[in-house]
Amino acid sequence: MGDSVSYETAEFYPPSEDTDLLIDALRADLARLRATCRARPVGASVIVELGSGSGAVLHALACTQRTCGAPPDECRARLLDDELTQCRPLFFATDVNSAAMAKLREMQCRCQLTDVELVQADLLEFWAAPQSAVASAGAGSASCVSLERHVQLDVLVFNPPYVATDQQEFAHALEQRDIYASWAGGENGAQVILRFVQQIANVMADGGLVYLLMLDVNRPLQIAELMKANGFQGECIETRTTGIERLSVWRFTYSSVESNASHSTREILRSR
Amino acid sequence: MRLLTHNFMCSPRTKAYPLRLVPAEIEMIESAYNPGFVQHVLPRIEWEPLRATALACGLGELPPSPPQDPNVDEDVWRLLHRILLDTHVKEGILVSPSGAEYTIHNSIPNMLPKTAADAEPKHVPQATDIMDE
Structure with missing residues (x-):
């Protein structure tokens, strides 16, 4: 993107250096990504991208040459192509920004991304997870069913708002849900990342992969420690320095065994 | 929004499930029937809400319990494909058990809480929480 792009006045976040880094990291990790999806039968794997913005990463993941209407330069990534899509994962893409959602919808129609579902939402708040049943029971609502099965995610991709901002900018992002929401991360730029970490504690399938982009100021090692306590083994798989910032992409692998072990450790700590 | 997606969603505020769908405009887009796909999606579906x-969408009546054998009841499997994958809700609303409404416009459900007061408490965990618990 040229210098003309303004991250304060544009309607949504345009593909930028961090977008490229995330796509490169996914490309470098393709073997693992494919193995994870192929471990499940056709139609049984779920890929979610949070904060899809203009949809460059989603397009790279979900596009198939068979049907794409995007110009070749826009479709340069075509990451998974028919190789992965032949096992037809279900894709879900979200954003809080209405302008971004409209752009995603336009791309979905143009490129015929038929197995992609778009949901305007804040992180994974919309996703029916096991705690739904518990929360509903607590609310005493008779019309709620108890969730016997919940749909676990196999792959979760997130390029979060990671820029450290003051409270005013962060509040603007939360209230306006405009382009500020694509970059304003509050204290240490980590406030949305920390909510994300909290929300994904029990939504991933065993062996599921989480790809998270972070900036050094977000304190990635500390985030990785929090993730570890929820059963995620993290590894930094790609870094790039742009200007004064160093961006990194982390891959976290979920293990329910590790998760239970961590909970036991916490039980022990609590009982002391 | 396909009905498959509706089956996966809950109220963002209370996590209540399911949301009642009130469709205003539905578009049927026929897609190639893939028996394996429907069979593998089915275990992830909550049957009663579906x-x-x-x-509610006028798509016909499904049996009281999900089909078991992929080799029999092909009519039911095909109906499932039509309901889950070919039914696109373009406009409508989703109503949570507590009465909160979420609009579907241009095929996109807007699952954002309407006001800040509607939002879940935004407790932010800190690294120290691990030891505190």
Whole structure:
């Protein structure tokens, strides 16, 4: 993107250096990504991208040459192509920004991304997870069913708002849900990342992969420690320095065994 | 929004499930029937909410329990494909058990809480929480 792009006045976040880094990291990790999806039968794997913005990463993941209407330069990534899509994962893409959602919808129609579902939402708040049943029971609502099965995610991709901002900018992002929401991360730029970490504690399938982009100021090692306590083994798989910032992409692998072990450790700590 | 997606969603505020779908505009887009795909999606579906939603959308009546054998009841499997994958809700609303409404516009459900007061408490965990618990 040229210098003309303004991250304060544009309607949504345009593909930028961090977008490229995330796509490169996914490309470098393709073997693992494919193995994870192929471990499940056709139609049984779920890929979610949070904060899809203009949809460059989603397009790279979900596009198939068979049907794409995007110009070749826009479709340069075509990451998974028919190789992965032949096992037809279900894709879900979200954003809080209405302008971004409209752009995603336009791309979905143009490129015929038929197995992609778009949901305007804040992180994974919309996703029916096991705690739904518990929360509903607590609310005493008779019309709620108890969730016997919940749909676990196999792959979760997130390029979060990671820029450290003051409270005013962060509040603007939360209230306006405009382009500020694509970059304003509050204290240490980590406030949305920390909510994300909290929300994904029990939504991933065993062996599921989480790809998270972070900036050094977000304190990635500390985030990785929090993730570890929820059963995620993290590894930094790609870094790039742009200007004064160093961006990194982390891959976290979920293990329910590790998760239970961590909970036991916490039980022990609590009982002391 | 396909009905498959509706089956996966809950109220963002209370996490209540299911959301009642009130469709205003539905578009049927026929896609190639892939028996394996429907069979593998089915274990992830909550059956009762799907039955109720299919009825609300005028798509016919599903049996009281999900089909078991992929080799029999092909009509039911094909109906499932049509309901889950070919039914696109372009406009409508989703109503949570507590009465909160979420609009579907241009095929996109807007699952954002309407006001800040509606939002879940935004407790932010800190690294120290691990030891505190």
